[in-house]
Amino acid sequence: MEKGIMRFSDKVGFISAGSVVGKCEFEGPIGDCFDIHDKSDKFGMNTWEKAESEMQRLALNTAMAKAGLSEGDIDALFAGDLLNQCVGSSYGLVDFDIPYFGLYGACSTAAEGLILGAMGVSAGHFERAAAVTSSHNSSAERQYRMPIEYGAQRSPTAQWTVTGSGAFIIGNCGGVRISEALGGIVVDKGIKDASNMGAAMAPAAVDTLTRYFSVSGSSPEDFDLILSGDLGAEGGSILCELMLTSGYDIKGRYNDCGMIIYDRGAQDMHSGGSGCGCSAVVLAAYILPKLMRGELSDILFLGTGAMMSPASVQQGQSIPAVAHLVRLKKPL
C-alpha cells in the first residue's frame, strides 16, 4: 500500500443516498435536488434538537426506500452530528435495529463515515453499511453561539450552519464508486476566531491534499473536481492560495459544498454554508447524480471539520481542524 492511502475493492460504492433540508437550503440554487424539505425547519417536532434527529431518520428511511432495502439489509450505521454527545444521531437512528458506530469529526463526519463504511464493506465485514450525518442551524446556533431568538449580528467571515441531513448506503454495487481514502491529521495553526472556521480548517485541507498528491503521484489535473465540505468563501480562497504556494494550482477545478448550497448574495449567507449536513446533502443530492450520469468522472471530496468546543474557545485555546479525503469515481 502507498503509505496512508486506503484503497477499496472495485465494486465498493453508493447503493443510494437520501437528503433532507430546511427552508434556506430549499430556497437555494440547488433546492430542487433535495428529496425532502420542511419550510418550518421543525419537521413536526417541538425542539430544534428533536427536529435534527427527525431529519436523520427521514434521510436514512429515504435512502433505504430508494434502494428497496429494509433495516435487516444494513449491517452497520456510521453516524454523527454537531450536537453535544451527538444526540442528533443516537436519538434519530434509535428506531433502526442496526449496529451503530457513533462518530465525531465535526463537519468532516460525512467523509469519515464514508471511509469507515467503505472499509467495512471492502473488507467483507458488512454487506451494506450506512453513513448518516446532520446539522441544524437553530440547534447549532444556540449551542455554539446564541439562540437565534436573540438576533445577534454575525461576522462577515461567519458561515451559516446548514439545516440538513444526508444518508448514504454503501455496498458492493454498480453505482458511483468509493475508490480511495486518506485520513486527515489534526492540524492547529493557531486560529482563535470561532467566527472564522474556514481559516481554521483550510490548513488541515492543505495538509491532506498535498499528502494525497505527493503519496499517490497524482496532480490536480487528474481530477474533474476538488470539492471541500464547508470551507466557505474565506477558507476556500485560503486553501487555493496555500496550495499554490505548495506547487499545486487547484483553482480552476475547486469548489466547496458551502458555496454551492446557498446564493450568498441573495440569501445573505456571509461566508457560505457549513455543518455536518452541508457536505452530506450537497454530495447526496447534487454531486453523486453528476457522477452517476458521467458529467463528473473522478473527483476528490474533502470533508473538513473544526474540532473545538465552546468551552475550549472560552479557555483561550486555538482551533484544531481535520480534513478527510475520499476519491469518488463514476460507475465502471
Next chain:
Amino acid sequence: MEKGIMRFSDKVGFISAGSVVGKCEFEGPIGDCFDIHDKSDKFGMNTWEKAESEMQRLALNTAMAKAGLSEGDIDALFAGDLLNQCVGSSYGLVDFDIPYFGLYGACSTAAEGLILGAMGVSAGHFERAAAVTSSHNSSAERQYRMPIEYGAQRSPTAQWTVTGSGAFIIGNCGGVRISEALGGIVVDKGIKDASNMGAAMAPAAVDTLTRYFSVSGSSPEDFDLILSGDLGAEGGSILCELMLTSGYDIKGRYNDCGMIIYDRGAQDMHSGGSGCGCSAVVLAAYILPKLMRGELSDILFLGTGAMMSPASVQQGQSIPAVAHLVRLKKPL
C-alpha cells in the same frame, strides 16, 4: 460470515497499552497496575478539560514508548471522550501527526475504537492503529451535572466518572488477540433517570450478548470472563438477571470494570466507576496482562455507553444506550 460478527485475522492484537489515572483510581484496589498517576488530577494543567487532554497525550506516548514506536509507525488514531465536541481527544492528540478518526460512543468508545482499529489492521489498510479514550471526573461532573465545587449530594445508583485515559496500539503481532467483534444496536427502554445509567445501559448489553451467543452458537461457559465496561453494581445485577431470563446464566463469570477499579465500601463510590476512561484503563492495566500471562484465555469485553446529553434529558427524553462486544484471546 455469521450475520453481524466481525472476525479478524489471527495475528491482529495488542502491541502495547498505556494507562494514566487520577487520585481515586490510584488509591483503588488495582492502583499499582497503572502506568502513570497524578494525585492532583491536574496533570500540570490549569483547567480540568486540559488535564483530560494531557492524560490522552501521556497515555498514547506511554503505549508508544513501551513498544519502541514513534508517530510515523502508527497509521491511524481512533479516539473519543465524553466532553462536548470530544475536545479531550482532539486537543490531546493534536501533537501527533497521525490520521485521526474521532469517535463518540459515550463510555463504549474504548470498545468501538478497538473494533475499528482492528478492522483497519485486519484489512491491511493500517500496519498499526491506536485506540485512545479518556474521561475526567471533574470535567464530566461540571458538564453533565454540577461543578464539583458545589458539593452536590449523589444518588445511591449514581456512578463515579473515572479520571483516566487508556491507549492501545493494535497491529499484527504476537500479543493478546482481538479475534471477533459485534457492533451494538442502540436500545432505549425508557429509563429517564440520568443518575442510574447502569439501568439504562444494561438492556443494550443484554441485546448484544444474546445476539452474540445466538449467532455464534456459543454459551457463557465457553469464556473465562464476561466483562462489561461500566454497568456498575446496579446495571451489572440487572444484566445478570435479564440474561438469566433469556436462558443464559453468566453470573459466575461476570465482572465489570466499574466494580474492579474502586473499593466501593472504603472509597464511597456508590454504584461503581464509569466513563470512557473506566473500561480503557482497567482493560489496559489489569485485564490485558492477565490474558498475556495466560491467567485468562478467552474473554468477552462489552463496552457500554449511555448516549444521552444534558439537553436531551432536560427535554424529557429517555436514555438510549449501546454496547459493543469484543472477543479477546490469549496469545497463540
